[in-house]
Amino acid sequence: MKIARIRLYAAPLPIKGGPWRWGKGFEMHAGTAHVVALDSDTGLTGWGESAPMVAFYLPAHDKGIPAVVAELAPHLLGLDPRNPAAVDAEMDRWLHGHAYAKSAIDVACWDLAGRALGVPCHLLLGGRRSDAMPIFRTIPQPPHDDLDARLTDYRAQGFRYFQMKVGGDPSAEAARVRSVAALLRPGESLIADANRGWRRDQALRFAHETRDLSLTFEQPCDSYDDCLSVRRRTSHVLKLDEAIKTADDLFRAIADDACDTVCVKIAKQGGLTKARTIRDICAARGLPMTVEDVWGGEIASAAVAHLAASTPPDMLLNTTDLQNYNDGEIATGAPTVADGCLIVSDRPGLGIEPVMAALGDPVAVYD
Numbered sequence: 528m529k530i531a532r533i534r535l536y537a538a539p540l541p542i543k544g545g546p547w548r549w550g551k552g553f554e555m556h557a558g559t560a561h562v563v564a565l566d567s568d569t570g571l572t573g574w575g576e577s578a579p580m581v582a583f584y585l586p587a588h589d590k591g592i593p594a595v596v597a598e599l600a601p602h603l604l605g606l607d608p609r610n611p612a613a614v615d616a617e618m619d620r621w622l623h624g625h626a627y628a629k630s631a632i633d634v635a636c637w638d639l640a641g642r643a644l645g646v647p648c649h650l651l652l653g654g655r656r657s658d659a660m661p662i663f664r665t666i667p668q669p670p671h672d673d674l675d676a677r678l679t680d681y682r683a684q685g686f687r688y689f690q691m692k693v694g695g696d697p698s699a700e701a702a703r704v705r706s707v708a709a710l711l712r713p714g715e716s717l718i719a720d721a722n723r724g725w726r727r728d729q730a731l732r733f734a735h736e737t738r739d740l741s742l743t744f745e746q747p748c749d750s751y752d753d754c755l756s757v758r759r760r761t762s763h764v765l766k767l768d769e770a771i772k773t774a775d776d777l778f779r780a781i782a783d784d785a786c787d788t789v790c791v792k793i794a795k796q797g798g799l800t801k802a803r804t805i806r807d808i809c810a811a812r813g814l815p816m817t818v819e820d821v822w823g824g825e826i827a828s829a830a831v832a833h834l835a836a837s838t839p840p841d842m843l844l845n846t847t848d849l850q851n852y853n854d855g856e857i858a859t860g861a862p863t864v865a866d867g868c869l870i871v872s873d874r875p876g877l878g879i880e881p882v883m884a885a886l887g888d889p890v891a892v893y894d
Contacts, residue, residue, distance in 0.1 A: 550722030573639025626797030633798025641876035685867030694724025
């Protein structure tokens with residue numbers, strides 16, 4: 528089997544309920560799903576998706592994906608997509624970095640490999656380890672601040688993990704978090720996620736003012752070194768997200784005892800190939816993790832679900848259903864949600880089929 532043609536699509540992802548606010552003033556009004564279709568010489572097609580957030584959040588932006596695909600396409604045509612590791616290595620050979628754009632190509636390889644073999648991706652990623660994976664639900668920053676109502680609604684749907692976006696005034700954020708912590712019931716968990724939004728002194732002030740609460744403090748500062756400093760001066764469980772992009776980042780964090788948990792994001796890591804490596808290192812070293820992606824629709828959600836389902840259950844804290852945050856549908860067959868958990872199918876590949884009317888005409892074709 529060979530890659531005979533590469534198609535690239537760009538579809539809008541309108542956000543439910545208005546702008547999404549987080550971190551240090553980040554705000555997103557709508558996302559864009561860049562979807563890659565890898566057409567094989569056997570007639571099968573694999574699909575992958577990458578949806579960066581605002582360009583000043585991570586080293587990623589929407590306009591970079593078409594440029595990266597154009598750069599890489601001549602080197603990928605003719606390769607066997609059933610060997611994602613070889614395709615991943617070839618992408619790295621011809622282009623340094625740009626993990627977010629390579630991710631859609633890599634995921635499409637896994638989808639195509641699963642379709643060719645007639646098996647679900649989770650079998651190829653290590654085998655199904657969970658039938659249902661717990662989902663976290665997010666409470667964004669104000670003005671979306673109806674905390675009691677949100678928590679009550681989420682709880683009624685079976686969710687037990689609640690992530691609060693913080694990053695504003697530390698004392699005000701501490702008060703918000705405290706108000707939600709007071710509503711928690713046994714078995715429920717709270718994450719305060721700053722998305723690298725604070726200076727070191729601000730993060731420490733927040734940690735001091737919430738020191739009596741049981742919570743996970745996620746990526747308080749921009750730099751790894753600042754997060755490490757906060758880690759050494761707080762009793763909170765500390766989680767790293769944006770600071771862990773590569774396996775080398777993870778090895779450094781393990782050596783420094785820099786965190787207690789890790790966030791694995793497929794596009795941040797560069798696709799399922801590298802995300803699986805990060806996951807397996809975490810599992811081997813006893814670092815529990817959240818498995819998710821930066822943003823996306825049904826295709827990205829399916830990739831997340833397959834990686835989560837094949838993660839050792841005692842190492843999987845939670846995951847997410849990305850399509851829940853968007854209006855519209857770019858693919859059918861997305862993982863389903865029941866009693867606060869994500870459930871993925873056993874259909875071949877990712878188990879999805881694109882809604883071509885939603886994707887529109889391709890923005891680029893290479894053959």
